[in-house]
Amino acid sequence: MIPGGPRPVAPFSHAVEADGWVFVTGQMPTDPAAPDAPLPEGVAAQTARVMENLKLVLAGVGLGLEHVTMARVYLTEFERDYAAMNETYRGFFTPGQLPARTCIGVTGLAVGALVEIDLIARRP
Template identity: 40%
Template sequence: MSAAPLQAVITDQAPAPVGPYNQAVQANGWLYCSGQIPLDPATGEMVGGGDVEAETRQVLKNLEAVLQAAGTTPSRVVRTTVYLVDLNDFQAVNAIYGECFGEGVSPARACVQVAALPKGSRVEIDCIAYVG
């Protein structure tokens, strides 16, 4: 039995990748979403001006657009990784994250402090979702 082919997920409702990768890849009923930063998909410009709450809302909006393009929703996300430049932002990010993923079974999650993120972002989030 051969494995199902990989399928790239691309939408103009989320920012174009800033490197040689896809917004997401679907394989065998699973969606692997690349990390999203707070870029406006229409302009490619950063949103939030360093305000971690505004940045987090844009990151989650971008991530949801990728999920939707693949035919799934945040309620089917099983795993996320939250990357933060400053762990002092954790509570603010966590509150907004809960608005997106707080219903039903919340996904498993890791939170990682990093030295820097692309384009000066303060937050980046990636995820794995079930598409089925």
């Protein structure tokens, strides 16, 4: 668990490392400083909050988004939110250095979120 990290919504670790690979649990758009506050409005704001939470977890293990090799994105309103999520998501990475990614439409996410993202990173 990462001190000061987002409050887990289920029994899991923020990240687990094995042989230099770091598996970051899917993060929700909750505010670590106010975990009971309402979620941000709309998928763009929720994506930004999720990415900030992922950065927080990565920093807690001494890594950053530049170490991410794979991302999985889960959207509850795939057709409606795909373009807006992509626009926000893309802005967190250096142009031309995006990780591999899968994006999946799902029927629901914890805490009523519109988006959840998990990551795989590699320690240099």
